[in-house]
Amino acid sequence: MSLFKNKELVHNPRVLIRRTDTEDVSFTVKQLEGAFYRVKPENMKEILFLQGLKKNIFLYSPASGDGLIVTLNLF
16 A cells, blocks of 8 residues: 555645744745645555654645645655
């Protein structure tokens, strides 16, 4: 069984990055360069896989739309 059967290839996605320089919770939008996958977890195996990834290194929140942005080299 492979993970994320309905993954979508996206190029140069815009993602949200949490700011750590303030006490308030705020985010900035950053444009990543290159190819990434947009995935939507559909079962517990996929959710547990995503929970093990480091945020803002391999796993990102998209600035718009559903799912999560994952680096291409994980697949």
